[in-house]
Each structure stands twice: as structure tokens, then as C-alpha cells.
Amino acid sequence: xxxxxxxxxxxxxxxxxxxxxxxxxxxxxxxxxxxxxxxxxxxxxxxxxxxxxxxxxxxxxxxxxxxxxxxxxxxxxxxxxxxxxxxxxxxxxxxxxxxxxxxxxxxxxxxxxxxxxxxxxxxxxxxxxxxxxxxxxxxxxxxxxxxxxxxxxxxxxxxxxxxxxxx
Amino acid sequence: xxxxxxxxxxxxxxxxxxxxxxxxxxxxxxxxxxxxxxxxxxxxxxxxxxxxxxxxxxxxxxxxxxxxxxxxxxxxxxxxxxxxxxxxxxxxxxxxxxxxxxxxxxxxxxxxxxxxxxxxxxxxxxxxxxxxxxxxxxxxxxxxxxxxxxxxxxxxxxxxxxxxxxxxxxxxxxxxxxxxxxxxxxxxxxxxxxxxxxxxxxxxxxxxxxxxxxxxxxxxxxxxxxxxxxxxxxxxxxxxxxxxxxxxxxxxxxxxxxxxxxxxxxxxxxxxxxxxxxxxxxxxxxxxxxxxxxxxxxxxxxxxxxxxxxxxxxxxxxxxxxxxxxxxxxxxxxxxxxxxxxxxxxxxxxxxxxxxxxxxxxxxxxxxxxxxxxxxxxxxxxxxxxxxxxxxxxxxxxxxxxxxxxxxxxxxxxxxxxxxxxxxxxxxxxxxxxxxxxxxxxxxxxxxxxxxxxxxxxxx
Numbered sequence: 001x002x003x004x005x006x007x008x009x010x011x012x013x014x015x016x017x018x019x020x021x022x023x024x025x026x027x028x029x030x031x032x033x034x035x036x037x038x039x040x041x042x043x044x045x046x047x048x049x050x051x052x053x054x055x056x057x058x059x060x061x062x063x064x065x066x067x068x069x070x071x072x073x074x075x076x077x078x079x080x081x082x083x084x085x086x087x088x089x090x091x092x093x094x095x096x097x098x099x100x101x102x103x104x105x106x107x108x109x110x111x112x113x114x115x116x117x118x119x120x121x122x123x124x125x126x127x128x129x130x131x132x133x134x135x136x137x138x139x140x141x142x143x144x145x146x147x148x149x150x151x152x153x154x155x156x157x158x159x160x161x162x163x164x165x166x167x
Numbered sequence: 168x169x170x171x172x173x174x175x176x177x178x179x180x181x182x183x184x185x186x187x188x189x190x191x192x193x194x195x196x197x198x199x200x201x202x203x204x205x206x207x208x209x210x211x212x213x214x215x216x217x218x219x220x221x222x223x224x225x226x227x228x229x230x231x232x233x234x235x236x237x238x239x240x241x242x243x244x245x246x247x248x249x250x251x252x253x254x255x256x257x258x259x260x261x262x263x264x265x266x267x268x269x270x271x272x273x274x275x276x277x278x279x280x281x282x283x284x285x286x287x288x289x290x291x292x293x294x295x296x297x298x299x300x301x302x303x304x305x306x307x308x309x310x311x312x313x314x315x316x317x318x319x320x321x322x323x324x325x326x327x328x329x330x331x332x333x334x335x336x337x338x339x340x341x342x343x344x345x346x347x348x349x350x351x352x353x354x355x356x357x358x359x360x361x362x363x364x365x366x367x368x369x370x371x372x373x374x375x376x377x378x379x380x381x382x383x384x385x386x387x388x389x390x391x392x393x394x395x396x397x398x399x400x401x402x403x404x405x406x407x408x409x410x411x412x413x414x415x416x417x418x419x420x421x422x423x424x425x426x427x428x429x430x431x432x433x434x435x436x437x438x439x440x441x442x443x444x445x446x447x448x449x450x451x452x453x454x455x456x457x458x459x460x461x462x463x464x465x466x467x468x469x470x471x472x473x474x475x476x477x478x479x480x481x482x483x484x485x486x487x488x489x490x491x492x493x494x495x496x497x498x499x500x501x502x503x504x505x506x507x508x509x510x511x512x513x514x515x516x517x518x519x520x521x522x523x524x525x526x527x528x529x530x531x532x533x534x535x536x537x538x539x540x541x542x543x544x545x546x547x548x549x550x551x552x553x554x555x556x557x558x559x560x561x562x563x564x565x566x567x568x569x570x571x572x573x574x575x576x577x578x579x580x581x582x583x584x585x586x587x588x589x590x591x592x593x594x595x596x597x598x599x600x601x602x603x604x605x606x607x608x609x610x611x612x613x614x615x616x617x618x619x620x621x622x623x624x625x626x627x
Binding site for chain 2: 140141144145149151152154155156162
């Protein structure tokens with residue numbers, strides 16, 4: 001068993017256990033912290049697949065920005081064990097059924113996909129996730145929308161100041 | 168390309184103008200000067216292909232249709248700023264920023280008139296909408312303005328989401344954002360429901376932007392709540408730009424939506440005409456009446472989607488010009504009124520004969536009375552429907568009936584101005600304002616006598 005395989009299995013186990021802990025833990029803040037753990041594990045997988053840029057973006061955007069937003073909302077709403085609304089049996093049943101449907105679709109998709117049957121993920125090859133390629137796509141093929149979206153952001157910023165500034 | 172780049176730059180210029188001067192008149196004059204430059208650069212673009220040479224990767228395409236519409240939009244904005252500029256600077260504390268936002272909207276409008284890729288359609292719609300949410304809420308102390316802004320923002324965000332979903336489905340069906348490539352690849356009927364569903368979602372989102380029924384519910388509240396100067400801008404330039412985007416996307420692709428499209432569009436046209444006209448009859452406030460009348464006018468503009476021939480292309484351009492000029496004039500006068508109800512107009516003809524006379528011309532044009540621009544605009548729309556499809560006769564008859572209904576509520580204003588006694592209170596009306604009103608009225612009559620004055624520039 002090579003080092004890469006060991007890391008892969010470790011990260012996979014970490015991701016699955018953390019994902020389970022998100023569901024199991026009673027305290028919502030703990031759930032969020034476990035979710036951050038999941039994102040770190042997935043970012044590790046991205047690095048194994050030679051997609052460093054995606055790994056970093058995944059960390060910055062999900063673990064950084066979105067999770068902070070989650071935490072803020074949870075803290076603002078003051079969710080904890082006591083204030084958690086009582087869930088009745090039907091709610092749980094509906095959740096189990098919809099989650100089960102999703103799981104079934106995912107499993108059947110993986111089973112039916114011909115291309116990935118009996119194949120191992122290729123490590124250290126392929127450069128589609130590298131920042132150089134992204135830069136080339138952005139500044140060559142998609143230069144016009146990239147530049148024009150700056151107008152969008154600028155107008156949004158002007159608007160925020162017009163609306164937000166005290167008179 | 169000139170107009171896109173320059174309008175964004177001029178927006179930045181307006182932002183910095185507020186740093187250097189507090190003088191509101193100076194800021195207005197800078198904006199007028201900027202619009203003149205923008206118009207000149209756009210005209211230059213028509214005669215010399217590219218002044219800014221950018222590798223566009225086929226994302227934008229500048230044809231005479233789009234460039235001509237740009238000219239109409241820029242001239243309308245120019246007239247609007249000259250007419251109502253002194254009221255724009257009165258709305259709040261940030262006059263220069265309002266003009267900056269107007270320039271950003273124009274940037275979105277120019278993108279929408281020239282996009283050739285769904286990415287640019289999305290960016291154009293967003294650049295056009297986001298400044299409008301702000302302008303709607305710019306009267307910060309007014310609860311109605313705040314409510315309108317929030318409503319517009321939330322509804323607009325949903326419609327954007329629907330559009331993105333549609334774009335994603337189209338991309339899934341064709342693997343491409345480019346309009347021609349999509350047209351090529353999805354014409355083979357192997358993708359099943361994906362492409363028609365994507366088109367339908369984009370259709371819904373654009374119908375929301377141009378306030379076609381049943382996606383019109385935001386229009387009366389937002390138009391009524393927004394400061395009147397900005398309602399004028401939203402109801403004219405922005406709305407017609409939405410139609411240009413609509414026509415560009417759907418003119419060649421109607422058949423792809425399958426046979427259901429032949430049912431959907433007439434239903435939407437009739438619903439829009441019905442809701443707009445019938446509800447406008449019962450309004451007590453002229454501003455709200457104009458909001459419903461803008462829905463009704465959208466019903467006529469939708470005819471440009473129903474058919475796709477040279478008459479409808481000319482017609483939508485003519486309609487854009489005629490409708491924008493008349494509505495800008497009516498709103499310009501409305502802003503000067505102290506009382507927005509019909510009774511507020513009582514006896515205006517005695518106090519301000521010139522203003523009342525020009526207002527009459529604008530209202531007649533919107534109603535589509537001959538010898539005004541509005542008549543030919545409606546005529547082109549209905550004629551194009553008949554030309555392409557003889558069985559559309561019933562639709563044309565319905566539209567004419569609703570046009571007759573619209574005469575009722577437009578003439579109520581004229582009746583109030585001329586035949587009712589009262590003391591119509593206005594704020595101060597200066598000479599420039601009257602002069603621009605006369606220019607607008609003359610434009611409407613000129614186009615109404617001979618629409619080719621306008622349209623021959625299209626083929627120039």
C-alpha cells in the first residue's frame with residue numbers, strides 16, 4: 001500500500017465519519033464544525049487529483065465564507081438543544097424517504113456509468129484543475145464577460161453606498 | 168462596443184464628478200455632455216465598424232438592429248435627462264451617483280442589444296437590473312419607495328434564478344452558450360425536453376422583465392412606489408431594452424418550443440392586454456394608471472415575438488421610439504404635478520396651456536390615434552402579424568378592441584385638463600422644460616406623419 005493510497009483511505013474515512021457526525025451531533029454549532037471537517041477532507045481529495053486550485057477555492061469559499069455565514073445564522077437564531085423545535089414522526093419519515101431517494105439515484109448512477117467501471121482515479125496526471133488553465137480560459141475565451149462583469153460589481157458597490165450611507 | 172465601454176466609463180466619471188463638485192446643475196450638465204459623447208460614439212460605431220478593437224470570441228455581435236436601438240435608447244435618455252434632470256438631482260443626497268447608475272443601466276442596455284451568447288444575456292440583464300433596484304429605493308425616507316425596492320429586488324432575484332436555470336438547461340442540451348451554435352445543435356430533436364424547457368424558463372424570466380402577464384404583478388407597485396423620475400426611466404428605456412433582448416433571442420427560435428409555443432404566446436399577449444387595459448380603467452392615480460398602461464403597451468410589443476419578419480423588426484424599433492418619447496413626456500409633466508390623481512389635472516389647460524397641449528399629444532400617441540407616432544407603431548405590429556400568418560386575424564381584432572379600451576383612460580386625463588374646472592397645482596415650470604416638451608411633441612407628430620423619417624436611419 002503506497003503512501004498515496006494510505007492518504008486516500010484516511011481522507012475518505014475522515015470525510016464519511018465527519019459527514020455522519022454532522023447528522024448525529026445534537027448541537028448545531030458542532031454540526032457546522034464537523035461540516036468544515038468534511039470540506040477539508042474533500043479538499044484533500046482534490047489535491048490528490050492534482051487540482052490544487054479547486055482545493056484552495058473549496059476551502060476559501062465553503063469552509064471560509066459559507067460556513068461563517070452558517071455559524072452567524074445559528075448564533076443569531078440562538079439554536080441549541082432546548083430551543084430546537086420538536087420533530088414529529090412524519091417529518092422524520094419524509095426526511096428518510098427523500099434522503100433515501102437521493103441515495104438510490106446516486107448509487108444507481110455510479111453503477112450504470114460505463115466510463116468509470118473498474119477504473120482507478122488517475123493521480124498526478126491531468127492539468128484541468130490547475131490555475132494556469134483557468135487563467136487561460138478566463139483571459140482568452142471568456143475575456144469579454146470577465147471584464148464586463150466588473151461593471152456589474154461596480155454598479156452594485158455604488159448602489160450599496162447610495163442605499164447604505166447615512167444622510 | 169463603443170457604447171458599452173464608454174457608458175461604463177462615463178458611469179465612473181459621474182462617480183468622480185461628485186468628488187469635485189457639489190453643484191447639482193453642473194452634475195446634470197456633465198451627464199448631458201456625457202450622453203452626447205455616448206451618442207456620437209455609437210453613431211461612429213455604425214459607420215466605422217470597430218473603434219475599440221477587441222477580440223470578442225463571438226460573444227457580442229454588432230448589427231444595424233442593435234446599434235440603431237442603442238441610438239434610440241441613448242437619444243431617449245438624453246431627452247429624459249434634459250427634461251427631468253432637475254428633478255433627478257432633487258430625489259436624494261447623491262445626484263451624481265444616480266446619474267452614474269443611469270449610465271450603468273445604459274451599459275446593460277447596450278449589451279442586451281448586441282449579445283450573441285447566453286452569458287452576455289445574463290450579464291446584460293443583471294447590469295440593467297441591479298442599478299434599477301437602487302434607483303427604485305433611492306427615496307430613502309419614503310416607506311413606499313423602500314417597499315417597492317425590496318419587492319423589485321426579491322422578485323428580480325427569483326427571475327434571475329429562473330433565467331440561470333434555463334441557460335443551464337440550454338447549455339446542457341447543446342454544450343454551448345453561443346446563440347448560433349445552440350440554434351444549430353438543438354434543432355435536431357434528440358435532446359427531448361431539455362432545450363424547449365430551457366427556452367421556456369428564459370422566456371418566463373424575460374417576460375417578467377418586460378412585465379407581461381401573468382408575470383406583471385410587481386409592475387404597478389414598483390412603478391408607483393419608485394420616485395416618479397426613475398419610474399419614467401424604468402418604464403421606457405429599460406422596458407424597450409428588455410423587448411430587444413427578447414426579440415433577439417426568440418425571433419428565429421419559436422418553432423423549437425414546439426407546438427405549445429403557438430398557444431403560449433397568443434395567451435400571454437391577450438392576458439397582458441386584458442390585465443393592463445381593464446385594470447388601468449379603474450385607477451384613480453395617473454401614475455398607477457400609467458403603470459398599467461405600460462403593461463398594456465407591452466402586450467402590443469409582444470406582437471414582435473409572435474411574428475418574425477422585416478415589418479416586426481421595424482415595428483419594434485418604431486414602437487420603442489414612439490412609446491419612449493411619449494412616456495418620457497407624460498412622466499415629465501406628472502413629476503411637476505403636486506397631485507397625482509386625475510383630479511389633480513383639472514383645469515391644467517387654463518393655467519399651463521402649452522404643457523396641457525403637449526401632454527395631449529403624448530396621450531394621443533399612447534392611445535394610437537392617427538397622425539401620432541403611436542398609431543404607426545401599433546399599425547406595424549398588427550400588420551406584421553397579419554403578413555406572416557393570415558389566421559392571426561382574430562388576435563389582431565382583439566388587440567384593436569383593447570386599443571379602443573385604452574382610449575378611455577388616456578382621454579380621462581385630457582378631459583380633466585380641458586373640460587373640468589379646477590386649480591391644477593404644479594411646481595415651478597421653466598422655459599427649458601417647455602421647450603423640450605415641444606420638441607418631444609414635434610418628434611411624435613413628425614414620426615406620426617412619416618415614420619420613414621426614423622426608419623430610414625435603420626437602413627442607412
